[in-house]
Amino acid sequence: MMRLVQISDCHLHAAPAARARAGFPLRQLEAVVEAVNRERPDMVLVTGDISNDETAASYQLAQRTLGRLVAPWFWLAGNHDDPALMAETRELLDELDIGAWRILMLPTQVSGQAHGELGAERLAELAARLEEDDRPTLIAMHHPPLSVGSAWIDALGLKDHEAFWQTLSAFGQVRAILCGHIHQALTGSRHLAEGDVAVYGCPSTTDQFLAHAEAFAIDEASRPGYRVLDLGDAEVTTWVERVDL
16 A cells, blocks of 8 residues: 655745735645645655746745655646746656556646646657556646536636547556646546546645635635545545644
8 A cells, every 4th residue: 555645736935924815825835744744655746836926936945845745755837837947946757656556747737828738749648658558547737637617717727638538548547637726625537438537636735716616716714735545456545634724
């Protein structure tokens, strides 16, 4: 059994004391890191929007804070991020080999846009990578590849999600998709010829978005959180934890 923790959407600023809409991103991330450490994870994934202002200082602040994790951690870019600045701070990997499992880190960012898109080249690369290895696989990405039931979020989701699912349809080893971007817990799935693929969304470490809202709204009653995933031989057990501040 391997324990993986997902955190997402930290939205840090260059200024450590900067405020978000409903809290202080650095203080909230510190509390999440402390809680995650109590889970004794084997690995932590950070699924995008590490920064809110795309500054080198925000990524350096993230590296110092995430560096307190007791487990190895890895990140990918979200729509608020600058991948080049991220890579200068800490390497961006496209795959993690974890023995019986593999994790594919799939970039969905479109420069200057809030929505995500993979494009034909990335999809072809994804198919090639799945073709070469049939171990149970998780795909980590920032934008959700299905509707979450909020009109404004769905308008900013993965534009070519149907092409993404068509690519996956030939491969039965993908067990789950982990996404960020939506600032809320989500459990969904897509039925494919080779079986159902689960989709899991993650709370933000800072402000939470109100579920099923037609227009942008903060869920002020919710708390920062993270997702825990226990990986068995070929199965995933997962749940969301919230953090008291």
